[in-house]
Amino acid sequence: MRALVRTTPTAEQLPIISRNSYGVEVICGAAGSGKTSTALMRLKSLIYMCDARHKRESIDKPINVLVLTFNRTLSGYVKALVDSQLDTDLKVDVEISTFAKWARRSINNGKICPEAKAESKIKELSAHIIALSPEYIVKEVDYLLGRFSIADIENYIQYERTGRGAVPRVERTLRRELLDKVVYPYKQWLSEEGYIDWNDLAVMMSNETQSIGYDIVIVDEAQDFSANQLRAIKHHLSIESSLTFVMDTVQRIYARGFTWSECGFDVRPGKVFQLRKNHRNTRQIANFAKHVLEGIAVEDNGALPDLNAASKDGDLPYIVNGNYLQQVDWAITFIKENIDLSLESVAFLKPKGGAWFTTLKNKLNENSLPFVEITRDSEWPDGDENIALCTFHSAKGLEFDHVFILGLSGENTACSEINIDDGLIVLQKLLAVAVARARLRVAIGQKIGEESVLSAYFTDALVQVVNL
Template sequence: MKVLGSPRATPEQLRIIGDTRVGIEIIRGAAGSGKTTTALLRLRNLSDMFRSQHSRTGSTAAVKALVLTYNRTLRGYVEALAREQASRTGGVDLTVSTYAQWAVHLTNNPQINSRRSTAILGFARQRGIKLQNEFLLSEIEYILGRFSPKNYDSYLDVERTGRGIAPRVDRSTRERLLAVINDYRGSIRRIGRIDWEDLPQRVRALPTENYEIIVVDEAQDFSANQLRSVVKHLAPTSALTLVLDTAQRLYPRGYTWAEAGIDARQARFYRLEQNHRNTVEIANFARGLLSGLTVDDDGTLPDLRHATRHGPQPLVLLGKYSAQLDAAISYVNDKINLDEDTVAFLHPLGWFDQVRKRLNCQHIEFEEITREPEWPTSGANIALSTMQSAKGLEFDHVIILGLNAQVTPHGEGADDDQLQTLRRLLAMAVARARKSVILGYKPGEASSLVEYFPAGTFEERNV
């Protein structure tokens, strides 16, 4: 399957790539603006700079570099370009990893509890907490990721940045949530295990790895504790590049830069505005899905002014799922050259049984990439993936079928936190596409997300 190639830098990107000063650099931009590519192209210049520095001081050590991504699928996708940029002239010791994989390796593979959700929900029921399951679990993740165990009590009074305003979490509920965390941590400690969110504390306690270059992609989805532990392992003279867009934040990560151990006053901020990926029509639809959502200073909505290519409007198929799939497969067969173009079937929950059967029946090759650590090297150019695992990736065509209420559960009200997260998730998934987008749902069973499809930006077709 096609992967990031060796793109030619644009003038907008060159001013960032050419900056080889040490310190902290934060690259912000919308989906399709080339943030990740820019950071990886900068990796080459930084490697050359540190290599020259080693030569001047008589050091024979390799330049030590680390590229971290949030999920395994993205790691596999960017690794080829990262290694190409770092090793053109040799002398670079490069690690490309997810945070979890990197942290587990550094801490000698501790026994990590894999049943957090089940345990948390059980303790929450015992304590009479009535929050919706998905919200409750994300709130627990927010607490564990933002605060260290010794200062969990700070959660009682701190502003819940990045979490929305609904449902309301008053002080009494916060106290019970902290009690649930204590119950949970005590239960896993008794069986000799730790939680994933304990890893950052262990990583911070280790002697520094002295990385001269660190690139963190999709940094908005890293927790404060994770970023703080990464910063700990920078060399005294080093370059840290953070790539982020809070308009695409999919996880409850609200925190300040200071909490993440980063002095924003010393950082250099860049914003990429040109949209190199989407057509005007795709960008228009994706931007409309986010209409009314708050985007902070680190976020950037898909920019229509700098999307220059045109193509078809996103197509919305109305009908039974089997009919949606028939129409989508016909589109692939009739309109797409699979020797040249890539196609992604995306779904909120990764329900692909019928897609697999249809593709196999028609002898169409495909790859399943959800959470896969290595990018597939076969000639298949159709991918099946959850929306979350598609984050940061790029395809020529994106197909999202079966957008029914069952697969996008959330609470009541337009300001519900889970609903806002789902809107961001769908906009992010749509913005993976370079040329065309197809969506589908069954009338009468539709997800409430379809209410946010911006009028006039898509074509409807009954199937």
């Protein structure tokens, strides 16, 4: 499957790519605006800048580069572009990794608590708090432990809950209850069981390790990193270093939120670069993705997709109504009749993984259509396979020519009423992220009577409906 490649920089990308400076910079823009490509294409000039300084100051060590991506699939996806930036004559050490893998290399003494176990403990402790659902409390705890270290966790009481929705309201008294009845007992339980969790790992990466001293760091999909992870990255920079955050807060799908200053970064307006063109989607896809995001407040460092930013036209997104088997048959026939799999890629994306893919896999096998499964832990496939199966979460940052989202339903996009605001926003963002993966075509399948809450955004004028 095609990975991210070098392109000819546009007028808006060129000044960023050729800019040589130390300090923190942020590249933002809507999905498909070329943020990741731009950040990686500037690696070469940053490496030359560091090399010149090393020579000037007689520093005899390799230039230390770290590229952090959101998941392992994305590491493989960006690798070719990173490699193309390296000059074999220079001594450069490059590490492309996820935060977890990178941190585990330095901190390997703590036993990580399995996520399901931590979640069930938090839910058990949440039983006394009736104002919020246990699922919501799990996300809130992850949010606050990602944002604050245990030493300053009391700040949670008065800080604005940046990055969280307005409903349900989480007032001070409720926050006090969350800390006293859930967070502190949870931390106590972790230590009694001899565990650390992923948030502890980030904190330990700042407090318990010597700085590795990176000269250049690029953090892709930075909107989904936690404040504690960003502090850890800061700790490992060398004194003169270049750090680039690639982000779009509109695509934030985890319970995250922070201000630059609380993470210790001085990001001035002149250091934030906004890309406006859309290099990936057709106008029809960009317009639909924007519509799916209707009503969402755009925070700093975020941008909505924009049909005027795209330059090519294509089919209107398909809304395919029928039972699931009919949707799958329709998609397979569509692929056979319209798509040259030796040249074009296809992704089947779903809100949830595992058994949700079983029928589809059987049908693809029956039709001799080879596919690869891209999960959170898998590598980007570098073979000739051109059909990928993955969840919306795992598709972040990736792109495909054709995207099929079959079996979208109320069941796999459930959103409990009390949390409707927060839950719905995340669902809207997830669907928009999934839709915006498509270069040429998008099709969404649903069964009438079992539609997702998201079907409210499938406005007739923006889609073409196929009734099976």
